[in-house]
Amino acid sequence: MLDYEAEAAHYDRTRGGVPRAEAAAEAVLRLVPATARTLLDVACGTGLVTERLTRAGLHVYGADAAHAMLRTADGRLPGRTVRADARRLPLPDASVDAVTAVWLLHLVPFAPRIVAEAARVLRPGGVLVATVDKDAAHDVGSDIDELLRPHRSHAAASDRSDLITRHAAAHGLAPAPGTHFTGHGQGRTPRDTARKLRSGYFASWFDGDTASIDALAAALAALPDQDRPRDDPRYRLARFVRRG
Numbered sequence: 001m002l003d004y005e006a007e008a009a010h011y012d013r014t015r016g017g018v019p020r021a022e023a024a025a026e027a028v029l030r031l032v033p034a035t036a037r038t039l040l041d042v043a044c045g046t047g048l049v050t051e052r053l054t055r056a057g058l059h060v061y062g063a064d065a066a067h068a069m070l071r072t073a074d075g076r077l078p079g080r081t082v083r084a085d086a087r088r089l090p091l092p093d094a095s096v097d098a099v100t101a102v103w104l105l106h107l108v109p110f111a112p113r114i115v116a117e118a119a120r121v122l123r124p125g126g127v128l129v130a131t132v133d134k135d136a137a138h139d140v141g142s143d144i145d146e147l148l149r150p151h152r153s154h155a156a157a158s159d160r161s162d163l164i165t166r167h168a169a170a171h172g173l174a175p176a177p178g179t180h181f182t183g184h185g186q187g188r189t190p191r192d193t194a195r196k197l198r199s200g201y202f203a204s205w206f207d208g209d210t211a212s213i214d215a216l217a218a219a220l221a222a223l224p225d226q227d228r229p230r231d232d233p234r235y236r237l238a239r240f241v242r243r244g
Contacts (some may be wrong), residue, residue: 007068007069017048017185018048019184019185020182020183020184020185020186021048021049021052022052023181023182023183023184024049024102024181024235025049025052025053025055026052026181027179027180027181027235027237028049028053028100028102028129028237029053029055029056030179031127031129031176031178031179031237031239032056032058032097032098032127032129033097033098033125033126033127035097035125036058036097036098036126036127037058037059037097038058038059038060038061038095038096038097038098039053039058039059039060039061039096039097039098039099039100040060040061040062040063040089040091040096040098040099040100040121041053041060041061041062041063041099041100041102042063042086042089042099042100042101042104042114042118043063043064043065043086043101043102043103043104044062044063044064044069044070044073044077044081045064045066045069045073045103046069046072046073046076047062047072047073047074047075047076047077047081048076049102050062050073050076050077051076051077053100054077058098060077060080061077061080061081061082061096062077062080062081062082063081063082063083063084063086063089063090064081064083064084065083065084065085065086067083070082070083086101086104086108086113086114086117087110087113087114087117088117089117089120089121091121092121093120093121094120094121094122094123094124095121095123096121096122096123096126097122097123097125097126097127098122098126098127098128098129099118099121099122099126099127099128099129100128100129100130101114101118101128101129101130101131102129102130102131102237103131103134104130104131105130105131105132105134105158105159105164106131106134106135106157106158106159106204107158108158109158111158111159111163111164111167112167112170115128115130115164115167115168115171115173116167116170116171118173119168119171119172119173119242120171122173122242123242124242124243124244125241125242125244126241126242127176127239127240127241127242128168128173128239128240128242129178129237129238129239130159130164130237130238130240131159131235131236131237131238132159132160132161132164132236132237132238133154133157133159133160133161133236134157134159134235135152135154135157135204135205136154136157137183137233137234137235137236138186138188138233139152140187140230140231140232140233140234141231142188142230142231143190143223143230144188144190144193144220144223144230145230147216147219147220147223148193148216151206151207151208151212151216152205152206152207153205153206153207154205156204156205157204157205161236161238164238165238165240168240172242172243173240173241173242173243174240174241174243175238175239175240176239176240176241177239178236178237178238178239179236179237179239180234180235180236180237181234181235181237182232182233182234182235183232183233183234183235184232185232186232186233187229187230187231187232187233188229188230189225189226189227189228189229189230190220190221190223190225190226191220191221191226191227193220194216194217194220194221197213197216197217197220198213198217
């Protein structure tokens with residue numbers, strides 16, 4: 001996993017910045033009930049998305065495990081952020097109307113515990129909104145993807161939608177229609193993809209050995225327009241409703 005203490009300083013700049021955050025927040029708010037009043041954004045990071053969730057009149061709070069991320073988030077949400085492990089939220093049972101987990105579940109091996117904890121703090125009728133199938137979202141059918149696809153393996157992905165749906169059901173959360181949004185500024189270039197491949201960035205899904213890494217990196221280097229971003233990813237947001 002990335003060191004998010006170190007990532008905080010340049011996280012927004014390298015992750016699509018405001019356009020991506022706006023798209024994510026708008027999509028989340030489409031899935032939050034109009035009757036909701038309180039929302040907890042788990043793994044809120046720098047708070048760039050979290051801040052935008054307040055525009056719907058919600059009382060929004062952010063939680064993250066990284067000190068550096070929270071320092072930035074607190075500047076955007078003064079007095080409404082807390083350092084917390086997503087597996088042990090500092091909230092009583094049935095205390096919020098919505099929990100969001102954007103770009104989190106794919107990072108951790110304990111996604112079931114995060115889902116269980118979200119279910120615990122949700123009131124009946126409340127919703128959990130989370131990104132799922134994150135790695136698959138980056139397959140946009142580009143020439144880069146044509147090269148990567150034979151090496152992809154999503155079997156071990158901790159945020160597979162079928163697994164998250166199963167975990168949710170075990171804790172009283174029923175699936176409901178979700179939505180998608182564009183990850184602006186996240187389109188891949190051949191040069192950067194080769195760099196990430198060699199650095200182990202794709203370890204969660206790359207199915208290959210050192211020889212195949214070398215061969216694939218060479219194939220990526222042969223693609224045209226080495227620094228032209230291909231299409232942006234299309235992220236999926238799943239929604240689950242807490243049964244009464």
